Structures are given as structure tokens and as C-alpha cells.
Amino acid sequence: MNWAAKFSSRSVSPFRQVDHVPMSNPIETKPAEAERPPGLRWKARFPLLSLIVERLLLSILLLFAVSVLIFGGVEALPGDFATTYLGQSATPQAVANIRSELGLDRPLVTRYVSWLGGALQGDFGTSWASRNSVSEQVGRRLGNSLFLAGFAALIAVPLAVGLGMLSVHFRNRMPDKIINVLSLAAISLPEFFIGYLLILYFAVNFGIATFPATVYEGMGFLERLQTIALPTATLVLVVLAHMMRMTRAAILSVMSSAYMETAELKGLSAARSIVKHAAPNALAPIINVVALNLAYLVVGVVVVEVVFVYPGMGQYMVDAVTVRDMPVVQACGLIFAAVYILLNMLADILAIVANPRLRHPR
Amino acid sequence: MPELSTALLSVRNLKIEATSYPPGEPPKRITIVDGVSFDLAKGKVLGLIGESGAGKSTIGLAALAYGRGGAEITGGEVKLNGTDILALGKGGIRKVRGARVCYVAQSAAAAFNPAHKLGDQVIEASVKHGLMSRDEARKRALYLFRVLGLPNPETFGNRFPHQVSGGQLQRAMTAMALCPNPELIVFDEPTTALDVTTQIDVLAAIKHAIEETRTAALYITHDLAVVAQISDDIMVLRYGKTVEYGPVQQIIEAPRQDYTQALVNVRQAIRHEAADQSRPLLSVDHVSAQYSNGFKVLHDVSLHLCRGQTLAIVGESGSGKSTLARVITGLLPPSDGHISFDGKPLTPSLKRRSRDELRRIQLIYQMADTAMNPRQTVRDIIGRPLTFYDGLRGAAKTAKVKELLEQIEMGTGFIDRYPAELSGGQKQRVAIARALAARPELILCDEPTSALDPLVAEGILKLLAKLQEDQQLSYVFITHDIAIVRAIADSVAVMHRGRLVRFGPKSQALSPPFDDYTDLLLKSVPEMKLGWLEQVLATRRMESAGN
Amino acid sequence: MRLREIPITAWVGIFGILLAIFCALFAPWVAPFGETEVVGGVWQEADAQFFFGLDNLGRDILSRLIFGARTTLFVAFAATLVSFSLGIVLSFIAAVSGGLIDTVFSRFNDLMMSIPTLIFALVVLAVLPQHILILILVMAVLDSTRVYRLGRAVALDVAVMEFVEAARLRGEGTTWIIFREILPNTLSPLLAEFGLRFAFAILFLSTLSFLGLGIQPPTADWGGMVKDNKDGIIFGIAAALVPGSAIAALCICVNLVVDWLLKRTSSLKGGRGDA
Numbered sequence A: 001m002n003w004a005a006k007f008s009s010r011s012v013s014p015f016r017q018v019d020h021v022p023m024s025n026p027i028e029t030k031p032a033e034a035e036r037p038p039g040l041r042w043k044a045r046f047p048l049l050s051l052i053v054e055r056l057l058l059s060i061l062l063l064f065a066v067s068v069l070i071f072g073g074v075e076a077l078p079g080d081f082a083t084t085y086l087g088q089s090a091t092p093q094a095v096a097n098i099r100s101e102l103g104l105d106r107p108l109v110t111r112y113v114s115w116l117g118g119a120l121q122g123d124f125g126t127s128w129a130s131r132n133s134v135s136e137q138v139g140r141r142l143g144n145s146l147f148l149a150g151f152a153a154l155i156a157v158p159l160a161v162g163l164g165m166l167s168v169h170f171r172n173r174m175p176d177k178i179i180n181v182l183s184l185a186a187i188s189l190p191e192f193f194i195g196y197l198l199i200l201y202f203a204v205n206f207g208i209a210t211f212p213a214t215v216y217e218g219m220g221f222l223e224r225l226q227t228i229a230l231p232t233a234t235l236v237l238v239v240l241a242h243m244m245r246m247t248r249a250a251i252l253s254v255m256s257s258a259y260m261e262t263a264e265l266k267g268l269s270a271a272r273s274i275v276k277h278a279a280p281n282a283l284a285p286i287i288n289v290v291a292l293n294l295a296y297l298v299v300g301v302v303v304v305e306v307v308f309v310y311p312g313m314g315q316y317m318v319d320a321v322t323v324r325d326m327p328v329v330q331a332c333g334l335i336f337a338a339v340y341i342l343l344n345m346l347a348d349i350l351a352i353v354a355n356p357r358l359r360h361p362r
Numbered sequence B: 001m002p003e004l005s006t007a008l009l010s011v012r013n014l015k016i017e018a019t020s021y022p023p024g025e026p027p028k029r030i031t032i033v034d035g036v037s038f039d040l041a042k043g044k045v046l047g048l049i050g051e052s053g054a055g056k057s058t059i060g061l062a063a064l065a066y067g068r069g070g071a072e073i074t075g076g077e078v079k080l081n082g083t084d085i086l087a088l089g090k091g092g093i094r095k096v097r098g099a100r101v102c103y104v105a106q107s108a109a110a111a112f113n114p115a116h117k118l119g120d121q122v123i124e125a126s127v128k129h130g131l132m133s134r135d136e137a138r139k140r141a142l143y144l145f146r147v148l149g150l151p152n153p154e155t156f157g158n159r160f161p162h163q164v165s166g167g168q169l170q171r172a173m174t175a176m177a178l179c180p181n182p183e184l185i186v187f188d189e190p191t192t193a194l195d196v197t198t199q200i201d202v203l204a205a206i207k208h209a210i211e212e213t214r215t216a217a218l219y220i221t222h223d224l225a226v227v228a229q230i231s232d233d234i235m236v237l238r239y240g241k242t243v244e245y246g247p248v249q250q251i252i253e254a255p256r257q258d259y260t261q262a263l264v265n266v267r268q269a270i271r272h273e274a275a276d277q278s279r280p281l282l283s284v285d286h287v288s289a290q291y292s293n294g295f296k297v298l299h300d301v302s303l304h305l306c307r308g309q310t311l312a313i314v315g316e317s318g319s320g321k322s323t324l325a326r327v328i329t330g331l332l333p334p335s336d337g338h339i340s341f342d343g344k345p346l347t348p349s350l351k352r353r354s355r356d357e358l359r360r361i362q363l364i365y366q367m368a369d370t371a372m373n374p375r376q377t378v379r380d381i382i383g384r385p386l387t388f389y390d391g392l393r394g395a396a397k398t399a400k401v402k403e404l405l406e407q408i409e410m411g412t413g414f415i416d417r418y419p420a421e422l423s424g425g426q427k428q429r430v431a432i433a434r435a436l437a438a439r440p441e442l443i444l445c446d447e448p449t450s451a452l453d454p455l456v457a458e459g460i461l462k463l464l465a466k467l468q469e470d471q472q473l474s475y476v477f478i479t480h481d482i483a484i485v486r487a488i489a490d491s492v493a494v495m496h497r498g499r500l501v502r503f504g505p506k507s508q509a510l511s512p513p514f515d516d517y518t519d520l521l522l523k524s525v526p527e528m529k530l531g532w533l534e535q536v537l538a539t540r541r542m543e544s545a546g547n
Numbered sequence C: 001m002r003l004r005e006i007p008i009t010a011w012v013g014i015f016g017i018l019l020a021i022f023c024a025l026f027a028p029w030v031a032p033f034g035e036t037e038v039v040g041g042v043w044q045e046a047d048a049q050f051f052f053g054l055d056n057l058g059r060d061i062l063s064r065l066i067f068g069a070r071t072t073l074f075v076a077f078a079a080t081l082v083s084f085s086l087g088i089v090l091s092f093i094a095a096v097s098g099g100l101i102d103t104v105f106s107r108f109n110d111l112m113m114s115i116p117t118l119i120f121a122l123v124v125l126a127v128l129p130q131h132i133l134i135l136i137l138v139m140a141v142l143d144s145t146r147v148y149r150l151g152r153a154v155a156l157d158v159a160v161m162e163f164v165e166a167a168r169l170r171g172e173g174t175t176w177i178i179f180r181e182i183l184p185n186t187l188s189p190l191l192a193e194f195g196l197r198f199a200f201a202i203l204f205l206s207t208l209s210f211l212g213l214g215i216q217p218p219t220a221d222w223g224g225m226v227k228d229n230k231d232g233i234i235f236g237i238a239a240a241l242v243p244g245s246a247i248a249a250l251c252i253c254v255n256l257v258v259d260w261l262l263k264r265t266s267s268l269k270g271g272r273g274d275a
Helices: A003-008 A016-020 A026-034 A038-045 A047-076 A081-086 A092-102 A108-120 A134-169 A174-187 A191-205 A221-227 A229-255 A258-265 A270-308 A313-323 A326-353 B056-062 B090-096 B118-128 B134-147 B166-178 B196-213 B224-230 B248-253 B258-264 B321-329 B355-360 B378-390 B394-407 B424-437 B454-471 B482-488 B516-524 B532-539 C008-025 C061-097 C099-113 C117-127 C132-159 C162-170 C174-210 C222-235 C238-268
Strands: B007-020 B028-041 B045-049 B072-080 B101-104 B184-188 B216-221 B233-238 B241-247 B282-290 B296-305 B310-314 B336-341 B361-364 B442-446 B474-479 B491-496 B499-505
Touching (some): A047 C099, A047 C117, A134 A313, A174 A229, A191 A229, A191 A270, A191 C222, A191 C238, A221 A229, A229 A270, A270 A313, A270 C174, A313 A326, B007 B056, B007 B216, B028 B056, B028 B233, B028 B241, B056 B184, B101 B166, B118 B134, B166 B184, B166 B196, B196 B224, B196 B516, B216 B224, B224 B233, B224 B248, B224 B532, B233 B248, B233 B258, B241 B248, B241 B258, B258 B454, B310 B482, B321 B361, B321 B442, B321 B474, B355 B361, B355 B378, B378 B394, B378 B424, B378 C162, B424 B454, B474 B482, B491 B516, B516 B532, C061 C099, C061 C222, C117 C132, C174 C238, C222 C238
Parallel strands (some): B045 B216, B045 B233, B101 B184, B296 B499, B310 B491, B442 B474
Antiparallel strands (some): B007 B072, B233 B241, B282 B296, B491 B499
16 A cells, blocks of 8 residues: 555645545455555554554654754854854854853764753753753743744634635635635735734724734733734734635535535535535545644744744744854754644644545445 | 327437637637437436547436536427426426436446445435435335345445445445436446446346336447447437437447448458467567566466467456556566567566667557657657667658658648647557557557547557558557457457466457356457347356456 | 737736846846935935935935845845756656655655745754855755655656656657656646745745845845834834835736746646636
């Protein structure tokens, strides 16, 4: 069975998994079953479970590889941090001192192992710039970032799916064309442009929103919501168009399938056709679209945080990059990658679970 | 022809149009069906037959007042028990579809919703139209599963579409259509996608079920021999118009129109068998082959072919017949045994073969569409082997391409066309010319005619026969169609599940005594005569695999 | 291809792209003032002399916009070109060779793609010295992963076609198969993808510059101009929105052309244009 391999490669196209499950003709596969090597039988009997386990293992492997890439890649690239840290005029002695202080004189592998070991226990070391614990900062800021992204998702997902359905319903007619042009424009706008546009109008000219979006500990929930109104709106606008276009494509491919024609030729009402026949099959691709865009959202948060001076992970990372504060850069990079990988894994697993061919094996 | 007063379905002057959007051209209006009229009485079966593009499916769907892919019914009337269903509103037509008129699609695998159990889908229309309660519908479904000969009818409905075979799905679709007890069922090529030995069982099941339930049917197919087994009347269609319409017996035994006569007489013998020679051109010795995943596809196959002759390899899909061709070409080197060509051993792997070895064996594919690069002109397609093998260029190459175009009876005017600008038959001719350009001694033909309409296919077969005569070509002809084998072969190999079950000169291979599989295969091929189906079911020895 | 068949939206896109290219090529002659020339007060309002007003240092925004087109277009185009060459060559080699080469390339590509592009760029740019060549290479390498994925999929679609097998059976070499059989059949989707990648490169470069990691001052580039003028927003000064609009307008233009190319491709294949 080669769809195991197909599933394992992470894909951005939401329909690929569904499309690649072969519409197999059982007559042809019968002889194959009889002569299949014994090791594959477990896979054949529990395709769902084995695919999920496979996907989980793959994600763990991927995370590990990413940690090597982020740590090792950074170390292998040219540029001496100690010199950067002290400035060009530093004496060789000072450079040597700072190298040993930062632990840069130890072998690469030793440093990687202790870094990864620390990271697994939630300890990302000390910031070079502020001498504070990285984990402490990350802990607070990650919560802020997830709150912002999560709230944006809460608004964007139903809106995108709704607009996608609307677009399919009015397919090739005026509302669909308008939505198409607008979404095409929306995916062309840089995040910071949307952000400043909103600030100029809503915070400066009309004065109905706050800027900058400063949140602090012990802030009331409603006040917090009010503060993040503009960054949320920016994120929603950024992700909406993508999600809407992908949803539309996902629904269209289901609506144009032969079984929808069968439903129509059975004389079923439009409502029943959609609820009973289209929805169960459109669910998997839509879930996939949503999860993939959530991953995108987590990254989009970086720029939006800088625009709105929002104390999240993105701002933290960008600041650290500017001053070359490597422990912070590595920690943020790893965490962003981890969130991204996990959301993608979730997307794939939900798509696997939603596929009736895998849920009900022969 | 049935009386007007008793007509269940009465179609008058039907006209169906669609807008086509050819790339790079302004949209244009095309007429798919033009002025078709017929009557169908209660409990009778009308067969609609024609080539692809004849408009037969479109007519069938018009009986449900449905236009597929932008087709619009723009004229005429479709009366069901005296009511013009084209005049009904959306709500009105919904009450007809799935209740009084039902539809069986060509590909049941795509037409069933993968997310629901078969049983639920079979009874859905009956229950939703309020024709029967859920329990009654279940009972009727069970009865229909039995009538249609489905295995384990009690539990069959609990299975999902991907869990049953293609032949079973097609029968389940028939059960779904019969369940609401409709007055009319439209069968749209229900057996075309099935293997020949499975087709006969599904055909028999459908025939039995519509007789048992006394439902009228429109049976759409491109195969006159199939429709002859099941219909009371036949309408022959071409280019959206009626060619001939009459009782089945008249159409089959005394066709009036030239086109119908050609359809009835298709594939009469073209070639008489030549004698076996002592030194074969191609000889396959105890060859086995397996895929890289270890799955064995060929088991110990031995056969041979003499120069200037045709070896036909027959079998169903999955029998290994195409794999054997791939082994001969070197695409899949044999895991065991060897092949010799013109007395010398043939290099097993394609990559190691010399240019001359490659030149002497050419392949013609089933789908000429995908076998030619759509971005190359006919000149490039036919000219490349001339340059590649013989170093021809410029005027010499053009002259040779033109000569080859004449040989395939196409004329030199086609030289600068792209494949997309050719018809199906023309594409296959160009593919033949490309093979000829290499001056081959052996041509492997992998079902070269099975994607073509019968009359076009016959033209291709005649061309191949003529070329064989002129140039002493040898063919390995892979097919699932026994009629073609009878028409063109000198020797015959029958394959089943990767094994050779029969090999010999045509006169011996196709005469009794038969082994069980060859018996089944031979008896499964529809013959152009009335009552053939019943006769076969009564006499065959082995059940088909698709059950 | 007749000119009349190009839809009006595509014309708008083509016009916008040509305008930007014109500005980039003839910037010193078109621009009323110099790139870094201080010609008046900080954030001076727009008037007849200064069409878009002046920026945070008193430089003419229109002139910087025209000079910025140079940098932005050049870097984005160079990055796209490199990313495309890299992605296409590697993906076609993978698709045609198959086996171990394909597996190794594809798995490594999956790994690269499992880190979000912006995050990856931030990590790498934190280490590397700031130089325009390095910026182009980083953008190109990161983006080539997307090109690779599409290129491999498209090439595989064509590589399994029987005419490619026919060429193999004839004895043709890999070069012929890639350049004569596969490439001509993948040009349309690849051209559309080139447009998409180019639009993405413009956005990505602008984002990096906006974050202070792209083009370094005083060279004008559109993303950097937004960064320079962002503090004016709080005072109601829209100077930052002018380069922002330019980025958006150029990307919309590219997308309009791509949209038309994609529709054309799918109709050539005989598929539905809207699916």
C-alpha cells in the first residue's frame, strides 16, 4: 500500500491526501492481498491507526531534525558571536573570555545535547542581551501570541468557511466574482500595510480603537479584547482570503463529483443533498484548510506584533534577531517551528480520520 | 413499434444544445441531440446505441429532465404517462426523479457516496419520497439484493462502497434504482467499465431484475451485441440524430441503413491463419516477472511468434497481458527465464539495449492521446525516430514523413497538425506511423483499438493487416476482445492471473476441448445474435471472478 | 494567442508591471529628486512640487518610491530567478531519476518546508552578515522549496505519460526527455507559478525590510520606507502608506496576470477553469 508514503509527506494542498487514496478496483487487488508480505498485514487491517501512528512518529522525527537544523545551521554559518557581542574593537583576550563565559568553547555536539536537553525541560538558557531567563520571557509571550492568534482564528474560520460556501452557491455569478476579486486583492496586501491602514483610520482618525496594543498581567479579559481588536482584525484580513479561496476550491471539488449528481437524480432536496451528501465529504478538506491556515496564522503573528508593539513571541524574536541574541533566536525559532509542525500534523490526522475509506477498511 | 396510447415514455422532436468553450476560441453553441422521437411502453426495454458523441447519454438523462455539464433541453417534449416533465417546475421534477424515473450510472464507484453505507443509499430515495417506510424499504432492498444475486444479501447493505467489487457496485446501483419501484430506469452503459466475464453476470442480473419487477428501461450502450440481449426495441444514433429505429430482431437480422449494417457486420474475419514456421522471430522462454515490491505478476510464461504473423494475447485486466509486453520491451526485466529475438538473446533491461535492438521492436499504446507529446506536431512525432535511428534530417526527413503519412492513409496535409487537432482514429494512425518510422520487425500492439468506436477500430485493424502484408511485419496483439482475435490472429495465447492458460495456433486454441477459463472467456464475449445470453448462462462451466 | 482574448484584468496587471519596470529602469531620469536628497522639512505635506510629500528625513517620497522600485524589483526578481532555477532543476532531476535521489531530495525538502519561511529567514539572517547578495540567496533558497514541490508534482504528472515512456523505449537520454518531452508540457503552470513566487518575493522582501533585516538604509526600498515612516502614523501622517500601497498594487498586478495564466492553463487541459 503506497498511500502511507503519500500521507507522510506534509502537504499544503488540502485535497492531495483525499485525491491520492486510490479508487481501487477490488478485483485487481485481490491477488495482491494473497501474496502480500506478512509485515504489512497489520497495516492493512488497521490502516487508520497505522497511518496516525506513522504521522505522529514522523512529526517527532521532523521536530528533532528541525532542532538540529536550527542549532547546527546557526553554528555552522560564518560569523563569530563573541566579536559581534563585543564589537569589532574587542581585544582577543576579551573575546576568549566571553567565549568561555557563553560556553562557545565547548564542542558543538556537547553544546547541542545540553541545549536540546534544556529545551526539552523548558529551559532555553539565558539571553545574551538582557541576561534574563529566556524561558520566563517565552512563557509569558507565547501565551499572548496564542491568545491573539486564537482569537483571530475564532473570527476568521467561520467567516472564511461561510464566504467560501456563499461563493460556491453563487458560483460564477456576481457575488462569487466580487469575492474572487476582493480576495485576490487581499492576498496581495502585506500585513503591515493592512495594520497601519487600520491604525490610521480606527485609532488615529476615528479614535475608536487603541494603539499600541499593550497588554499586561492582570488586565481584565474585556479590556484585553478591546486592546487586541486592531491586531486581530489585521490577522483576520490576512488569513481570510487564503482560507476562503481554499475552502471554495474544496467545496467545489465535492459539489462536482458524481455522487452529488446521483443525489440530484434521486430527487433529493438541495438541503438534504448538501447536509447528507456533500458535507461528510467536504469536511475533511475543510478541516485541512483550516488547520493549515492556523499554522499560517501563527507565523503571520510575527509582523502584526511588531506593527502593534504587542508583547508576543514574534516581537521578542525580531528584537533578538536585530541584536543577534542567539539563545532567544534559537528558542523562538524552535517553538514557532514546533507549533507549525504540530498544527500541520493535526491537519493531516484529522484528514485521515475523516476519510471513510480509511475509517472502514475492507 | 409500440402503440401511442400505451406509451409510458413518449419523446417528441427532442433537441438538446450546449455551449462549448474551445480554448483560444470564442464560445460556440453546439447541438448534441436533434429531432429525436421515440415511444417506450410499460415494462419494455429500448436500447439506445451509438458511438461516443452520438448523444445517447444525453437523451437518457432527458428522461429525468436533467442536462449534464451545461447541456440544455431546448426543444421538443418528454412525456411520462402523458405529462410533459420538461414543463414541470423544480419541485415537480424532483418528485419524478428517484421515484418514478431512476438512473444507473456507468461508474457506480464514483456515483455512490463514499461516506455512507450502501444500504442507506439504496433506500434513501424511496424513504425520502415517502413511498415506503424505512422498514419496508429495507425489506425491498433485501429482496432486490437477492434478485440481483449479490453475495450475503442480509449484510450487503452494511458495507461501504469501497468495500465491494466493481461488478457488485454496479448491481447495487441497479438495486438503488429499482428500490422505489419506478416506472422507468435509465441504464447508462452499466457494464462498459467491467471486465468481460463480469459484464455477462451483471447483464444477466439486470435483465432478470427488470423482468421480475416489470420495469421499463432505457438501456444505453455502444455495444450492439450487448443491447441485443436485453432490448425489445433498438434506436441507432449518430451525431445526435436517429439513424434507424425498430424492433431488435429487425435491427440485428435485417438492418436497413448502411451505418447499422456496418455496426452489425463489424469485425468479420480479415486474415486466414498462417502455418507455424520452424524458426520463430520472438520466443519467450519460461519467463516470470515481479514488481519491485516483490509482487509476482508473471508466472513461467512460454510462447513464440513467427515472422510476418500475429500473436494475439487475450485476458482480462490484471491477467498480466500488458505486463508481458512490458517485459518484452525491457521496461520490466524478467526475474526468471529469457527472451530471444531473431535467434539471438534479447538484452533484458531497456537501459542496456543497443539502439538497433530498440529500433526493431516498437510499441503502440491503447490511448493514442497520451502516447504522443501534445506539444509536438505530426512532423516531429513521426520524424523523431527517423532522425534518432537513421540520422535523417531536413528534406529527406520530410519526404519520409510524407511517405509514412501516405502509408497510413492520412495524406500529407496533416504534417503540421498537433495531436489535439486529430480525431481518435487519426491519432492512432499517427502512432502507427511513428512505429513504422523505426523500420521495426515486431510491433507490440497494446489494445490499440479498444478506446475507439467500432467502425474506426475496424479501419485501424484493416490498416495493420495491410501493413503486415506489405512489410512482413510481426505483431503481438494484446486485447480482451475475442472477436478481434478471431479476425486477425495466427496464434493465440490466453492469460489468466499472470499465467498462460492456453497457447497455440488460432484454429486449435479457439476450438474445443477448452480449459474452464478459456471456456468462460469465450462464452462471455457478447455475440450479435438474439438469445445468446440465455444460451451462455445455461452452458458455461465456471463462474466469473467478479462475483 | 490573440491580444483580444486577454481579459481586461490581465491588461491592468500587465500595465502595472510594465510601469514598475519602467520606473526601475529609468529611475534617475524619471525621479524629480535624488534618492537620498533632503529637499525640505520632516513629513512635509504633499503639494504641487512634492506629489506624495516628504518623508521622516525630509526626502521626496515620490523620488524614493521610483528609486525603491529599482531595489525591490531587482532583489525580488533575482531571488525568484535563482529560486526557480534551483527548484526546477532539482525537482526535474528527482522526478525523472526517481528512486534514492528522489527520496533524499524530497525528504530534505519536506524538512526545509516544515519550518515556516519567515522564521527560518529570521534565524538565518540573525547569523549572516547583512549584504544584498546574501539576502537574495537566503530568499531564493527558502523559496526554492515551494518551487521544488510544484515542479516535482508537475513533472511527475507528465513523466508517467505514455509519450515519455515511448521516448524511453526509443532510447532517448535524460536530457532529451527533460527538455523536449517534459518541459514543453509544464511551461504554462510553471509560468504561473513564477508569477506567484515573484509576488511572494516582493511581499517577503518588503516584510524583511520592514522588520529591519532586508535592504539597509539609506538605499530606498518599499518595505524599508514603510519602516522609516511608520512613526508618523500616530500623528495621522500617511507617509508610510504610500510605499505600502505600491507594494500592494504591484502584487495585485502580478496576481491578476497569474490568475489569467492559471485559468488559461486549466482550460487548455480541458478542465474546469474555476475548480
